[in-house]
Amino acid sequence: MDGSLLRPRWRKVLRDLWLHKARTFLVVLAIAIGIAGAGSVLDTWALLRRVTRDEFSGTNPASATIRTDAIDSALLAAVRAHPAVGEVAARRTVVGAVQARGSWRTAMLFATNDLSAVTIGKVQTEAGTWPPADGAIAIEKSSVDFAGVALGQSVTLQIGEAEPRALEVVGIARDAGLAPGWMEHIVYAFVTPATLAMLGAPSDLNQLQFTVRDRSLEWEAVRRIAYEVKALVERTGRRVADVDVPEPGAHIHAGQINSLLLAKGAFGLLALLLSGFLVVNLISAMLTGQVREIGVMKALGARSGQLAAMYLALALLLGFVACLVALPVAALVGRAYAGFIAEILNFDTTGFSIPTWAFALQVAVGLLLPVAAASIPVIRGCRIPVSEALRDFGIAGQDHESDTGWLSRLGGVTRPLLLSLRNAFRKRQRMALTLITLAMGGAVYLGSLNLRTSIQRSVSYLFGDILRYDISIRLTRPMAPDSIERAIQGVAGVGAVEGWSSTRTAVSHADSTLGNAFPLVGQPAGSKLVAFPLVEGRWLTEGSRRDIVVSDRMLKEEPQLRLGSAVTLIVSGRPTIWTIVGVARTGVQPGAYTTRAALAEALGNGSVALVTVRAADRDPSSHGALSRRIRGELEAKGVEIASSQLMEESRSVLEDHLLTVAQTLTVMSQLMILVGGLGLASTMSLAVLERTREIGVMRAIGARHGAIHTMVQAEGLVIALASWLVALPLSVPMSVLVGKAFGRVMLPVPTHIVPGGGGVLQWLLVVVGVSVVASAWPAIRATRVPVARALSYE
Amino acid sequence: MNPSPLISLSHVSKSFSGAGGVFTALADVSLTIDRGQFAVVVGQSGSGKSTLLGLLAGIDRPSEGEVLVGGTAVHQLPERAMSAWRGRAVGIVFQFFQLLPTLTAVENVMLPMDFCDAWPAAERRPRAMALLERLGVADQAVKLPSTLSGGQQQRVAIARALANQPAVLLADEPTGNLDSRTSESIFELFAKLVEEGQTVVMVTHERGAMRYASQSITLADGRVVA
Numbered sequence A: 001m002d003g004s005l006l007r008p009r010w011r012k013v014l015r016d017l018w019l020h021k022a023r024t025f026l027v028v029l030a031i032a033i034g035i036a037g038a039g040s041v042l043d044t045w046a047l048l049r050r051v052t053r054d055e056f057s058g059t060n061p062a063s064a065t066i067r068t069d070a071i072d073s074a075l076l077a078a079v080r081a082h083p084a085v086g087e088v089a090a091r092r093t094v095v096g097a098v099q100a101r102g103s104w105r106t107a108m109l110f111a112t113n114d115l116s117a118v119t120i121g122k123v124q125t126e127a128g129t130w131p132p133a134d135g136a137i138a139i140e141k142s143s144v145d146f147a148g149v150a151l152g153q154s155v156t157l158q159i160g161e162a163e164p165r166a167l168e169v170v171g172i173a174r175d176a177g178l179a180p181g182w183m184e185h186i187v188y189a190f191v192t193p194a195t196l197a198m199l200g201a202p203s204d205l206n207q208l209q210f211t212v213r214d215r216s217l218e219w220e221a222v223r224r225i226a227y228e229v230k231a232l233v234e235r236t237g238r239r240v241a242d243v244d245v246p247e248p249g250a251h252i253h254a255g256q257i258n259s260l261l262l263a264k265g266a267f268g269l270l271a272l273l274l275s276g277f278l279v280v281n282l283i284s285a286m287l288t289g290q291v292r293e294i295g296v297m298k299a300l301g302a303r304s305g306q307l308a309a310m311y312l313a314l315a316l317l318l319g320f321v322a323c324l325v326a327l328p329v330a331a332l333v334g335r336a337y338a339g340f341i342a343e344i345l346n347f348d349t350t351g352f353s354i355p356t357w358a359f360a361l362q363v364a365v366g367l368l369l370p371v372a373a374a375s376i377p378v379i380r381g382c383r384i385p386v387s388e389a390l391r392d393f394g395i396a397g398q399d400h401e402s403d404t405g406w407l408s409r410l411g412g413v414t415r416p417l418l419l420s421l422r423n424a425f426r427k428r429q430r431m432a433l434t435l436i437t438l439a440m441g442g443a444v445y446l447g448s449l450n451l452r453t454s455i456q457r458s459v460s461y462l463f464g465d466i467l468r469y470d471i472s473i474r475l476t477r478p479m480a481p482d483s484i485e486r487a488i489q490g491v492a493g494v495g496a497v498e499g500w501s502s503t504r505t506a507v508s509h510a511d512s513t514l515g516n517a518f519p520l521v522g523q524p525a526g527s528k529l530v531a532f533p534l535v536e537g538r539w540l541t542e543g544s545r546r547d548i549v550v551s552d553r554m555l556k557e558e559p560q561l562r563l564g565s566a567v568t569l570i571v572s573g574r575p576t577i578w579t580i581v582g583v584a585r586t587g588v589q590p591g592a593y594t595t596r597a598a599l600a601e602a603l604g605n606g607s608v609a610l611v612t613v614r615a616a617d618r619d620p621s622s623h624g625a626l627s628r629r630i631r632g633e634l635e636a637k638g639v640e641i642a643s644s645q646l647m648e649e650s651r652s653v654l655e656d657h658l659l660t661v662a663q664t665l666t667v668m669s670q671l672m673i674l675v676g677g678l679g680l681a682s683t684m685s686l687a688v689l690e691r692t693r694e695i696g697v698m699r700a701i702g703a704r705h706g707a708i709h710t711m712v713q714a715e716g717l718v719i720a721l722a723s724w725l726v727a728l729p730l731s732v733p734m735s736v737l738v739g740k741a742f743g744r745v746m747l748p749v750p751t752h753i754v755p756g757g758g759g760v761l762q763w764l765l766v767v768v769g770v771s772v773v774a775s776a777w778p779a780i781r782a783t784r785v786p787v788a789r790a791l792s793y794e
Numbered sequence B: 001m002n003p004s005p006l007i008s009l010s011h012v013s014k015s016f017s018g019a020g021g022v023f024t025a026l027a028d029v030s031l032t033i034d035r036g037q038f039a040v041v042v043g044q045s046g047s048g049k050s051t052l053l054g055l056l057a058g059i060d061r062p063s064e065g066e067v068l069v070g071g072t073a074v075h076q077l078p079e080r081a082m083s084a085w086r087g088r089a090v091g092i093v094f095q096f097f098q099l100l101p102t103l104t105a106v107e108n109v110m111l112p113m114d115f116c117d118a119w120p121a122a123e124r125r126p127r128a129m130a131l132l133e134r135l136g137v138a139d140q141a142v143k144l145p146s147t148l149s150g151g152q153q154q155r156v157a158i159a160r161a162l163a164n165q166p167a168v169l170l171a172d173e174p175t176g177n178l179d180s181r182t183s184e185s186i187f188e189l190f191a192k193l194v195e196e197g198q199t200v201v202m203v204t205h206e207r208g209a210m211r212y213a214s215q216s217i218t219l220a221d222g223r224v225v226a
């Protein structure tokens, strides 16, 4: 380090940093961890915001979709003429079954006249050719793995009762407006109307999509336009089945992502705050070692301002170096995490860059954080009167030491332990910072363990207590419930079987507008295979006619509804009046439940397409075989199965997915504990540094290495155990917070707020481990204090 | 030329309040030191010598009385101005040398010039080298303090104290950590500086220093007794 161009004071700053490499490294590491933690969340958020805005809006999503029949160019032209309507398109979606690698899955086929010129809900070609020719198929990218198909393979498709046909997969395309197929368990695919006709499905276009001219309109305004268009469609003599108006500009999962990142962002900020604490500690330590030099420099004529500038510049430099490390790490992690979320959202982040402002913000915080953290100790250190600085050793001075006399009044404490205890409490403020840092990390750690338990329990609850069936079978052709139930009941190993009917419906509002479509499910009155927890009201009974139980989500979407209110639902195009007799928690999607008989009456048709089966043997490993037996039996009877699903599989998919989210929280807490450990290490080395003379005296009067080692380690342990203890009550509000955030994002889990015994023990092991490692180097340093030097230390 | 003394203390008292009540370290001290003097302060341990020097250096403030150094009322200077004044008007030599350990000898000497902007940046290093030359340690210029002997360190410290051409050089037991032969050479050095016109106030326990002194101040229990 030559720097002959630098003033001596700056040379001093640089050489001091170099001299205390370990400490410098710790400070840089602390800042870098904070910046990387918060920065990665910021980068994720900024990147996703950019992608969602650009890519999702780039697909030109439909403002509304109206289901009607026989859409022709005359109708399109009429709708396009509406002053508020921008673009108009028509398509058909057909639900069928697709067979790939032997198993059947639900397929949703999108068809439109000219797939090469899709204007609304634009589709991107990922691989292969686009558009698919007549007789070929293109699969949506997020369904590819789920369907188990590859480009060039052939898949068997069957629509309704028509003859199954094999189609070649010629392309893979991406529709960013769809929730991922693997998540929805649907194979999305694109075909031409001619292909639909080949498959025996109606090929006329029945979905009218349009965009509003003014993209900034509120949901309500878009809905109003949609109903004007609906009226327009009806004037042409067509019937409108339903009107779907999604929230403008919002991707299906956008809200979830925002709150997910909000929670992560909160922890990122916490990590930043904690690393700020650590920087305060370390800079205090630096200044403690420099008090005498500060005094000397003042005696040589240095003003407090000049000295403060030196040390703040030093902090700035540390922040700068930390940024050099942290920014790329944050960008890497942020990009990876954004990629993970984008996959859930069915987006692609490639080709998008993290916005510059995100980097600028991180640099600003990275530079300011250490300066802000350093400012208090620096100002305090530089204000020390010269006389005191030259006489004294230690910034916090005697007057800041706390009364620890109470400790000696504690009974049953041995003398060396008493010394460690007393030492730990000597510098109250520094100890508090270290303790809080560790305890916060511990609280989040316990919170994440609680969340894990909550997730596991609520998934068990969902798949054990609420959904009591083990296998669900979707029939290609709806059947009379009695005959299908009888057929399945006869299979060995079947405990219970229920056929459920279902239709899509929508609430008819007083102003003759329709709400968004949702499923209305008909179940046997005393269903034994499902038991949703009731929020209020009662469940369906045998005699209930036109009674429904609605999901609590439903009440959020249709705020005018409440328990006891009469509601008009459009079922098969006809208005029917129902009474809400109960509100139940059924998950994140809106839905309603009635008896099979009531739905049969409303539909004028009692057949069921979904059959749920509960196995007699509760061991999930036997359910696969049972499912195969049932399929065999049904096939033998000529009953066609569209798809079947083992609940055990759904359960593990859901659990894995949710636990991934909990896992990121655990990693966050480990990061915080790491920061806490660094804090403890710095606190302990500071303590050793300040007590050089004391340790020298102890060694002079015969204390052996082991004793001094033990004393330092015990002092670290005192702080660690205190944080362990503090973290326990602190984890309660943390768990509530985490559970709430998670509930809003994923699915409402019953929050376990009290830390479990296993978690408490784990946290103890972690914190003791951290303490032993953090105190190791300071303890070694303490044993290396030479007796003579310690005593002559001025 | 100037009839008024360089340093003048009138009715200066300094007391410290501590756990054991108020302790008076200096009581009603009045004295003057003229320009060009080699003033030696002696007295028993605890008699207030360091306290006196601290007041002259503006490191501490008197409880009562006035401290004038080179016409400046030191006891009235606000904190900021005090530092600046101290950097230019006095040079301090400590018993434990107090060289900054991470700066080389010459950098230590340049440091006061840096803080006080007393010399143009380009002239600082040549001036520091000249001072080291004058004190006979020019060959140690680029070494770190820890590699120098006690005597060499103290010479570098004196060069540093002289960096801003102070009106007065204050030294508190500058030889307290040195052997007698080295101490002697330091005293000779001070005497040479005084010959060249430098005013020096030195606290010492060494009897031998008295023969270099042009003025002696003896303290006992915080009072001037001779």
Ligand SMILES: Nc1ncnc2c1ncn2[C@@H]1O[C@H](COP(=O)(O)OP(=O)(O)OP(=O)(O)O)[C@@H](O)[C@H]1O
Residues within 6 Å of the ligand: B016, B017, B018, B023, B024, B025, B043, B044, B045, B046, B047, B048, B049, B050, B051, B052
């Ligand atoms: N900051 C202080 N607070 C309380 N008492 C002080 C303080 N500084 C000095 N004293 C007391 O004032 C008295 C004079 O101290 P001073 O350091 O001036 O003595 P000294 O003559 O320099 O002694 P020595 O020869 O041992 O250095 C001593 O009794 C000392 O205890």
Ligand SMILES: [Mg+2]
Residues within 6 Å of the ligand: B049, B050, B051, B172
């Ligand atoms: Mg003294």
